[in-house]
Amino acid sequence: MQLWKYHNPVRLSVGPGVFEQIPLAIAGRTYALVTYPEPVFTDLGRRLAAATGSQKLVITDFHPNPTLDDLRACNAMLALRPDVELIVALGGGSAIDVAKALAVGRGSQARLLAALHGNASSDDATISALKLIAVPTTSGTGSDVTCWATLWDQENSRKLSLDRPDLFPEASFIDPELTVDLPWSITLSSGLDALSHALESLWNHHATPLSRHLAVLGAQTIIRTLPRLRQQPEEIALRTDLSLAALYAGLAFSTTRTALAHSLSYPITLRFGISHGIACSFTLPAVMQAALGSDPRCDDALRQIFGDLASAPRLLARFLADLGVSTDPAAYGVEGDIWQELIGEALAGPRGRNFIASDRPEHVAQVLSRARLAQHDIEGDRSQMTGGR
Known part of the structure; x- marks a missing residue:
């Protein structure tokens, strides 16, 4: 236990x-x-x-x-x-x-x-x-x-x-x-920041049964709510759901802190001017792919959110693409040797060391290097995700 x-x-x-x-x-x-x-x-x-x-x-x-x-x-x-x-x-x-x-x-x-x-x-x-x-x-x-x-x-x-x-x-x-009149760009960026908090607290050495429960609840709610808010930005019930989801995610990562996707995001925000919520979320499908199989408790939590683990990274990438967020680092000006350099620095940082696959840096670097899921490469239907129920 x-x-x-x-x-x-x-x-x-x-x-x-x-x-x-x-x-x-x-x-x-x-x-x-x-x-x-x-x-x-x-x-x-x-x-x-x-x-x-x-x-x-x-x-x-x-x-x-x-x-x-x-x-x-x-x-x-x-x-x-x-x-x-x-x-x-x-x-x-x-x-x-x-x-x-x-x-x-x-x-x-x-x-x-x-x-x-x-x-x-x-x-x-x-x-x-x-x-x-x-x-x-x-x-x-x-x-x-x-x-x-x-x-x-x-x-x-x-x-x-x-x-x-x-x-x-x-x-x-x-x-x-207080959030009803937020522009879509801020709603999206902050909502994806919360999704990042939820997922980063799952593939994390410091995860606990309670933080996992909160993270799963937060991620499921964000995945269900964000696309609907795009169409109904003033719907108070949806705004309430997103506020609660962000709270669940915040309570989860208040225990674990964040992990590799956030470690990658900091230089991307500082050097390339990408907003924090986008910078820490566009790598989530690749980071998830690198995390799979490292901890059965994390795998089980991700299964509750996305269903079949084999297709989970692609489903998350499809979700982001449908919101207009590319999962290709090149879309943000991060290409070639710079991307490789950022991966190495992120794995060595304190948030990178929280990542459950941090003991396999070569594996993680290889997955992140090849996981450039451009929008036209992503298959699958967002409705397959169990978080949509």
């Missing part, structure tokens, strides 16, 4: 209209709101300010893939309000990641850098992060139920991670009504 643990301290409020409950969680504490400058977020921020009376600062000046330069400016703003007790993140993964970074920095870029670079000898390392409330407005990143955040050091062309137990949000409010 497998011995396993599960821990996730985030207090969840889920369902249409839970946005109205946020003031009760803030409970009169002074807070900084981290969100976007678009009118819809401005209006939501004003509603929150009117209902709480304790909003001290609004921070909006950061990029979709937040950089250290972004955080330097944001920390400088936060430093002007030492009375802030709480960070409230309203937005997608970038807003929640910035909020987590600010919770650690507490107005000090030096404190944030010490945490990013693992400088445990620094006095800053002993200072706990500010409390955080997450209000996700996309269905996919999982940042609202994890204790890590991704930042980008563009000057040195690298991805940086925060990973601290005090970065689990105190509470997360998942209101599908």
Whole structure:
């Protein structure tokens, strides 16, 4: 019997209209709101300010893939309000990641850098992060139920991670009504990010019975829901299903972390400008092919989602192609020797080492090298997938 643990301290409020409950969680504490400058977020921020009376600062000046330069400016703003007790993140993964970074920095870029670079000898390392409330407005990143955040050091062309137990949000409010007006491109990218989280938590050395159950449920729901949302983007029932699926996937990978597809995605986003959700999902069929046969528990979980394992990678590739997502690295400008180089780097990275076939790097590299499933090469019908039931 497998011995396993599960821990996730985030207090969840889920369902249409839970946005109205946020003031009760803030409970009169002074807070900084981290969100976007678009009118819809401005209006939501004003509603929150009117209902709480304790909003001290609004921070909006950061990029979709937040950089250290972004955080330097944001920390400088936060430093002007030492009375802030709480960070409230309203937005997608970038807003929640910035909020987590600010919770650690507490107005000090030096404190944030010490945490990013693992400088445990620094006095800053002993200072706990500010409390955080997450209000996700996309269905996919999982940042609202994890204790890590991704930042980008563009000057040195690298991805940086925060990973601290005090970065689990105190509470997360998942209101599908906030996602109804999302453009299809963001719905797709964030939904595929969630699918990646679900599948990456299955072909993972750290998978547990509970994380597998959550991942299967999340993947089945995403596969069933995303194509329908393309046709009915304002259908609240579908938006609710996708929000729940993203939550299940987030809870699954909050235990396991991600694996090889994510390890491949980071340089593709950084060097080629491909959005994270697309960058970490277009390789999923090839990574699945490399994973098959490595762990019977993973195979069983994938069988629950896709049915016959022999055709599962092709079925997933067909699903992506029907959504307009090519599974050929060349479609994203990643060709030849560069692709081979990225495979080697990804396998050597910490997320690559989470992959259940990481002990067979030559096999994995061979599968990924030949698994360029261009749209016209993909056969099969998406309806064959058991996740469609």
